[in-house]
Structures are given as structure tokens and as C-alpha cells.
Amino acid sequence: MSDLEGMTGTLFPHNYTPFAAVVYVVLLQWCAPYAVLVMLSAELGAILLACTCLWLSIRKAGAYRWYMGFAIFATGLFGWGTLQIFMRGNIEGLVWIGICLGAALYARRNYGPAALGFAVACCLKPQPVLWLALMTRHRNTVK
Numbered sequence: 001m002s003d004l005e006g007m008t009g010t011l012f013p014h015n016y017t018p019f020a021a022v023v024y025v026v027l028l029q030w031c032a033p034y035a036v037l038v039m040l041s042a043e044l045g046a047i048l049l050a051c052t053c054l055w056l057s058i059r060k061a062g063a064y065r066w067y068m069g070f071a072i073f074a075t076g077l078f079g080w081g082t083l084q085i086f087m088r089g090n091i092e093g094l095v096w097i098g099i100c101l102g103a104a105l106y107a108r109r110n111y112g113p114a115a116l117g118f119a120v121a122c123c124l125k126p127q128p129v130l131w132l133a134l135m136t137r138h139r140n141t142v143k
Helices: 018-029 035-058 066-078 080-088 092-107 111-124 129-138
Strands: none
Touching: 018 035, 018 111, 035 066, 035 080, 035 092, 066 080, 080 092, 092 111, 092 129, 111 129
16 A cells, blocks of 8 residues: 555645645655655755855854854744744745745846746745746846
């Protein structure tokens, strides 16, 4: 019996977007029994990478103090959003990786890659479509 046979009678995978169903199938089939560990490791790695990038950029400021770096990492690791993702073990953390990447690229005026980050996030869950709507202003400038 495969892992998916126990889900008959439920809405899975019909209640997810096609790409989210693929992510869940990959996690349930290829990463079992370590699916939650793999997903949370990817999310934690992305959080630590984002905190490190922020810390490296703010460290150059003249007003930098050691506790600012501590606050960046403490907020990233123990913030409400991170704790919610870890308690639920849901793919919203993977959605946020795409959204945060898209927002960072959008701030740097890299509209093409930003749109790609938002689009990947929209393929997992429908809520990030509002972020993708930001790109309508720049549809002629995306190369």
C-alpha cells in the first residue's frame, strides 16, 4: 500500500493547486519518513540565509551594535511566523521563500526574476496572487 492510498476519500490532492500537489507527493513519496524534516530544513535554511544577508548588509552601518545582529537572528528564528510554520508543518513556509525572494528582487528593480518568484509562490497557494499583481505596473519593463 502506498502512502497515498490512505488518503482516498479525502479531498487530497483536489484541494491544492497542481504544483502544491506535486510538492506534497514528492514529500510523501520520496522523502518519507523524513518529509517534515526535509521541508522544515529547507525553510530554516532560507530563514538563516535571509537573516545572514540582512546582518551582513546592516553590519556596515556606522550605528551598528552587536545586539542588532542578535535581534535580527532572534526575530527570524523565534518570530511568530516561523513558529507557526514549524508548529503546523505546512507548505506556507515554502510559499514565503518565493514571496520573500520576489519582494527582495522587486526592491532591487529586477522585475523579471521577481515575477518568477511571485509566480512560483502562486503555484503553491493562491493567496500570493496579490503580490504578483504588483507586477502589472511593470509588464512592459520585464525582459
